[in-house]
């Protein structure tokens with residue numbers, strides 16, 4: 333898969349992609365990452381990439397022409413390249429979007445600086461706008477890195493042969509269960525006995541329950557997306573009976589949850 337990054341700061345991308353898993357993926361030729369300096373597509377003497385906003389106001393706006401030339405240069409090489417503008421106004425990025433993007437063969441990530449790009453850039457050159465979250469960055473570069481990371485690890489071979497990138501569909505849209513490694517006892521805090529039991533079905537059940545409970549307490553919004561089996565619903569009833577502490581993060585009441593997930597009682 334190819335990634336092109338349009339940016340005014342190409343040096344920001346050198347080390348993040350050289351290390352670890354993505355570094356290996358590049359070495360193996362599984363992904364190609366190319367940075368393109370928007371400034372190289374200016375035609376004026378001073379290589380100006382920004383200008384003051386029409387109508388007045390704070391800051392500077394990125395000019396349309398250099399970005400247009402850069403985009404058209406990429407598109408002339410590969411007309412099917414999918415272009416993304418990173419902005420807090422875009423679609424909130426999540427695992428589902430990462431999965432969709434991982435099926436494309438060529439992504440172009442446009443990183444804005446200052447107050448962003450001239451509106452005509454988005455109209456004419458962005459297939460999609462994506463936000464990595466409701467906060468304001470100094471530029472789209474870190475957002476582009478987040479997307480490249482999340483998409484790359486879904487590509488075959490990137491995580492190594494024995495691991496599947498997409499958590500078991502069984503655990504999709506649930507938070508992860510707690511993990512432990514040695515030592516058994518750290519400053520008096522011990523590993524749950526069931527994990528040492530060698531009883532694989534008991535371990536699976538414990539992990540499932542922990543994942544459900546953790547999701548219920550921290551991110552109840554995710555449970556509405558999850559596919560809960562009838563065994564899950566039993567586990568949820570146990571969890572609710574134990575009445576896990578409301579740590580102020582609950583967003584759905586127990587009653588609302590039970591109503592939504594009520595088990596149909598067979599008649600007769």
Ligand code: 4HQ
Pocket residue numbers: 418419420443444445446447448449462463464465466467468469470471472475
């Ligand atoms: N910015 N998700 C402003 C972001 C951002 C985000 C990128 C800051 C665009 C002009 N991008 N520039 N959040 O905060 O993607």
